[in-house]
Amino acid sequence: xxxxxxxxxxxxxxxxAVSTRPDTLTAEEPxxxxxxxxxxxxxxxxxxxxxxxxxxxLVSEGVLGAAADLTSIVYCAxxxxxxxxxxxxxxxxxxxxxxxPDITLERNVYTTSSCGLCGKASLDAVRTNxxxxxDPGPTGLTPALLSSLPERLRERQRVFxxxxxxxxAALFSPSGELLDVREDVGRHNAxxxxxxxxxxxxxxxLRDTLLMVSGRASFELVQKAAMAGIPxxxxxxxxxSLAVDLATExxxxxxxxxxxxxxxxxxxxxxxxxx
Numbered sequence: 001x002x003x004x005x006x007x008x009x010x011x012x013x014x015x016x017a018v019s020t021r022p023d024t025l026t027a028e029e030p031x032x033x034x035x036x037x038x039x040x041x042x043x044x045x046x047x048x049x050x051x052x053x054x055x056x057x058l059v060s061e062g063v064l065g066a067a068a069d070l071t072s073i074v075y076c077a078x079x080x081x082x083x084x085x086x087x088x089x090x091x092x093x094x095x096x097x098x099x100x101p102d103i104t105l106e107r108n109v110y111t112t113s114s115c116g117l118c119g120k121a122s123l124d125a126v127r128t129n130x131x132x133x134x135d136p137g138p139t140g141l142t143p144a145l146l147s148s149l150p151e152r153l154r155e156r157q158r159v160f161x162x163x164x165x166x167x168x169a170a171l172f173s174p175s176g177e178l179l180d181v182r183e184d185v186g187r188h189n190a191x192x193x194x195x196x197x198x199x200x201x202x203x204x205x206l207r208d209t210l211l212m213v214s215g216r217a218s219f220e221l222v223q224k225a226a227m228a229g230i231p232x233x234x235x236x237x238x239x240x241s242l243a244v245d246l247a248t249e250x251x252x253x254x255x256x257x258x259x260x261x262x263x264x265x266x267x268x269x270x271x272x273x274x275x
Contacts, residue, residue, distance in 0.1 A: 003027050003047040003087075026166050028185045033057060034076065034091040036100060046166065046184045047087070049193040050075075053184075054092055056196030059204070060224045061101065062129040067202040069098045130226045132205040134251045137231030138174035140273045141210075141253070145176050147261050149212045150236050156181045168214040169194050171206065171230075179209065187215045188224065195228045205229025217256050219243045226250045232271065234258050239266055 010023045026046055033041045033054045045053060051073040058064040071093040077085050094100060153170045156178065167187035171179040171194055182193035191213065198204055210232040211225050217239035223246060225233045233247070234255040244266045247254035253268030265272060 003029070026185050029088055032089045034089065035063075036093060037091060040092075040101075043186065043189060045186055045189045049182060049197070050087070050090060052182075052193045052196030052200060053189055054090055054196065055199045056192030056194065056224075056228075058092065059195050059199055060192060060227050062131075062227065063094070063098070063101055064199060065131050065204060067199055069095050070199070071095050130229075130250060132207070132229040134207075134226065134229065134231040137251075137253075137271060138208055138210070139271050141174065141232065141271050142273050143261065143263065143275075146210075146234055146255060146258060146263060146272075148176055149210070149234060150214075150258055152176070152178055153181065153212050153214060166190075170212045171198075172210045172212060174208055174210065187213060187218070188220050191221055191224050195224060198228065207231065210234060212258075216240070217243050217254060219246055222246045222250075222252060222254065226252060232268070234263075 004027055005024050006027050007022045008025055009020055012019050012021050028044055029047055031043050031045050031050060031053065032039060033043070041057065043053070043057070054073055055064060055070060064070055073090055073092050075085060075087050076089040076091050149170075149172060153168055156168070156170065166183040166185060167190050168181060168183045169187070169190040170181040173179060180194055180197060182190045182197070184190040184193060191211070194211070198206055206229050209230055211230045211234070213221060213233070213235045215235065216237035217233060217235035219240055219242040222233060222243045226246070231251070232253040232255075236258050237256065239254055239256045244254060247267035251268065253271045254266045255263050256266055257264045
């Protein structure tokens with residue numbers, strides 16, 4: 001849709017020299033997700049892969065588990081007062097027999113670029129709604145293989161190269177093959193786009209994959225990985241205490257501060273083949 005980046009004129013100061021020039025910025029726009037015509041969530045995202053984003057979000061919410069659970073996703077026409085389509089509102093229709101969640105004020109979710117679970121009534125519900133166990137998952141992972149993932153992810157961050165303002169998430173095979181990569185202004189959106197694309201291809205659960213993210217490992221990212229059946233999550237930055245707790249409870253391998261040949265393994269070290 002050509003809306004991933006935008007241009008703005010900026011005043012640039014470098015070593016005392018002042019100039020004006022156009023700068024490329026990451027686009028950020030709201031996306032409203034409706035379920036059977038009823039508002040469910042609003043997220044601030046980078047436009048692109050919106051259908052996958054919605055599908056992945058609903059996997060994380062425990063609504064979808066297979067491609068057959070989904071009938072359609074469409075942009076809503078007449079999203080503005082003059083009837084034009086902004087491509088910022090979409091409606092999801094579930095297949096017959098798929099339970100529709102109770103859309104109450106407690107479940108109505110407002111997500112921002114840094115939070116994908118604001119409004120959850122209970123964290124305990126998140127812990128217990130996973131469809132698939134994570135064991136055994138891939139084993140025999142080596143520190144050398146894990147150390148190679150950040151650079152391979154960085155090489156595929158095409159929009160980040162232009163803007164410096166996007167998070168990225170990638171799926172790898174246990175042998176280190178890059179399977180998919182997505183970028184977004186929100187780290188949780190990048191993960192949802194990955195998971196949604198996997199659901200659309202009917203690849204869930206993602207038992208034999210590793211998820212690599214460019215930022216920190218928050219609770220919400222561990223939750224999303226668990227809901228998609230992903231057994232290994234690696235991040236270049238720190239995890240939160242709740243992320244470590246959830247990874248331990250679900251049997252996930254959680255790696256943080258993955259930089260160069262250094263890393264911290266916070267949970268699931270049994271999957272690693274150590275020297």
